[in-house]
Amino acid sequence: MSGCRAVTKRAAGVMIAVVLLGTVQLSRSNLEDALPHVDECSVCMSCHVDTSPAPMRLRTEDLLPEHFMPTDVKEKQLKPFCEACKGCTHHLHILARSGSKYIFNRTFHDEAGASNNWLFTAATNLTASGRAIVKVACIPVGKIPVQAHPQCLAELTVKFAKIYLALEKLVEECDLTDIIPKVWVQPISAVLPEIGYHIRWHAIWMEQADGISLENLVRLGNPMMHPNDLLDIMHNRLNKTQVVKAAIFDLMTSQCDRHAQNIFIGESGHLTLIDNERALYENGWCAMDSIFLPATKKFTINVMENAWVNKFKNWGTKVPQCWANVPLLLDYRCYVPGGQLGTAWPRGVQRCLAKLAGMSAEQIRHEYGFPNLVTATALKNRTKAMHEDGFESAMLHSYPVNPSPWRYRPAPSCCKIIHTDMYRCGVPWNPDTAIPFGDPIGGLPWRRDSPDPGSYVGGT
Known part of the structure; x- marks a missing residue:
């Protein structure tokens, strides 16, 4: 009998627990049903994710400026404040506060980015x-306090979205998807963390790159990375095949913002290139500027002192010095026979270049969805030169071209770096420190009140 009573008490306890759990769930469901929809709130501090995301957009011709901005600002302001609401598609986390990464035996944090655009992380089933x-x-709302009145550049965002989607198709055809994250455009309904502002328009989504940025790897980390450990990663783990692919991609697409924050390195040495929208002569001024391309300013700064390359006024009469900054190990010439790529393209790139070289700019624009003929023409001209004349000739002579003050003579490669009191080239290396005439800040003619320290016409 005692055994029967024990079972009965246990069963009764389970039944009570089930009833209580059901009551709690029912109460929670009733509470959520009673919540206002986020569309009915001016601001909502906590939004329940209970709505399926809208389909992503793949047709670039369908994208308009109004897709990337709020269109009901006045109406929204008249709605009530909500402490909690329902109807969101995603929870957003601010990228710069999204936690730390433990990689390479130390802790890192992602950068916030320099643009006016907010960067978040979110869950998705598309990666x-x-x-x-x-x-x-x-x-x-400004990302930082000094941005009291952030700009809304919806037309520029549409252009960048179209470039991203066109490049997505391009890298698939050229077998370069291993170095470029997946990108798509999709509507979102979510609230800004801690502020509650309702984001209810389209966003540019991209696969989160593995690893950390080169900037992070070289300069940050807790504890700070020892120079010998950093050099071990760059010499022995770095994916050299992907370095060559990165140089090809940046030249082909006329990348103009390939600095150390836009290059991610995974623990295995895998490379990922992010923020690729500043491309294809989209601004009508910059034709290429990349750590991977030796004839550009961003590469040259890693050879000579930044103050010298940018011609800072307080430079005085100092003699410029050259040292081997770690990003020089991203020089493609170190990983191709004889330091020349020529037309020895990786599999897939040759086929891709041949196809593009045979198309008109209008055909390229229509097939890939580029935002205008300027960007399509830039791809047409560059790929035709790469296909017919090879990498080095296309880098130095093909169109589009940079303004003269941004056309640097390529420094010799330094494929081995050592660290003593500072980073130095581990082989005989004596770059010419001459720099082009003109203003390197904007690529304009020299108009400052001090003598121009340049000594040659850029591109000669």
Whole structure:
């Protein structure tokens, strides 16, 4: 009998627990049903994710400026403040506060980015990792306090979105998807963390890159990385095949913003190139500027002192010195026979270049969805030169071209770096420190009140 009573008490306890759990769930469901929809709130501090995301957009011709900005600002302001609401598609986490990464035996934090656009992370079923970076324009709240009146550049965002989607198709055809994260455009309904502002328009989504930025790797980390450990990663782990692919991609697409924050390195040495929208002569001024391309300013700064390359006024009469900064190990010439790539393209690139060289700019624009003929023509001209004349000739002579003050003579490669009191080239290396005439800040003629320290016409 005692055994029967024990079973009965246990069963009764389970029944009570089930009833209580059901009551709690019912109460929670009733509470959520009673919540206002986020569309009915001016601001909502906590939004329940209970709505399926809208489909992503793949047709670039469908994208308009109004897709990337709020269109109901006045109406929204008249709605009530909500402490909690329902109807969101995603929870957003601010990228710069999204936690730390433990990689290379130390802790790192992702950078916030320099643009006006907010960067978030969010869950998604469209990437292998289940996470994505979400870039949102036109949020009327500054990322930092000094941005009291952030700009809404919806037309520029449309242009960049179209470039991203066109490049997505291009890298698939050229077998370069291993170095470029997946990108798509998708509507979002979510609230700005801690502020509650309702984001209710399209965002540019991209697969979250594995690893950390080169800037992070070289300069940050807790504890700070020892120079010998950093050199071990760059010499022995770095994926050299992907370095060559990165140089090809940056030349082909006329990348103009390939600095150390836009290059991610995974623990295995895998490379990922992010923020690729400053491309294809989209601004009508910059034709290429990349750590991977020796004839550009960003590469040259790693050879000579930044103050010398940028011609800072307080330079005085000092003699410029050259030292081997770590990013020089991203020089493609170190990883191709004889330091010349020529037309020895990786598999897939040759086929891709041949196809593009045979198309008109209008055909390229229509097939890939580029935003205008300027960007399509830039791709047409560059790929035709690469296909017919090879990498080095296209880098130095093909169109589009940089303004003269941004056309540098390529320094010799330094494929081995050592660290003593500072980073130095481990082989005989004596770059010419001459720099072009003109203003390197904007690529304009020299108009400052001090003598121009340049000594040759850029591109000669």
